[in-house]
Amino acid sequence: MTNESFAEVIDAIFAKLAVRYGATWLRQWDGLDMNLVKSDWGSELAGFAQNLEPLRYALRHLPERCPNVAQFRALANACPLPEFKQLPAPKADERVVAEEMAKQLGIKKAMQPLVDGKEWARRLIARHEAGERLRPYTLTCARQALGMEGKMPWQ
Incomplete structure (x- = not known):
């Protein structure tokens, strides 16, 4: 993911947090250049640029009070790993198995x-x-x- 597209992700996170926490969210950045704040969040969350699912998880599990970037990153790190269904073992070809066993017996006899x-x-x-x-x-x-x-x- 490019820096520009990840900046869009940070913008979307800020929009979601602004809707969730309203004026409380905006007041904590009072007097600060919002581009600098977003840049800081972008650098702190850059490790999630290749996999956005932890950021989605953090947005689904927001606390009651506004999180700072460290708290938000901790929420993202709490994202459970995806579960993968194990594929069934392939069926062995009985003829091939018999041939290999015969080879092993031949080696053992030799x-x-x-x-x-x-x-x-x-x-x-x-x-x-x-x-x-x-x-x-x-x-x-x-x-x-x-x-x-x-x-x-x-x-």
């Missing part, structure tokens, strides 16, 4: 041999036995993991 967590060591020993040269430390770690060498407290 990981089963790794249950003891020592498959890596078995593969290294198999590579070594097939003639592949491995670093001595790698081979020692694999043998220790399988309990073939040394005894670790966790074995």
Whole structure:
């Protein structure tokens, strides 16, 4: 919203307050430049420029006595948040669900041999036995993991 159109909103608020509170509203600004007063209200209420509903709420819930700008802003801040109706959850396509579950089961079955967590060591020993040269430390770690060498407290 532009400053000019928000100035129109401030004018409308002042008109509503003048009708509601009459001479009491006008007397509180006696001797002041009304443009300065409106400018002050505009800057204090500028945070509502993108959403005017809190200002409408404040106008619907005016107190018995004339509010100043801080009191009016407090009324606007008391505006309850809008309630949004929750949409129903989308229905799942049974075929897609079945396919995804089959994939998950396949992944789970593929990981089963790794249950003891020592498959890596078995593969290294198999590579070594097939003639592949491995670093001595790698081979020692694999043998220790399988309990073939040394005894670790966790074995």
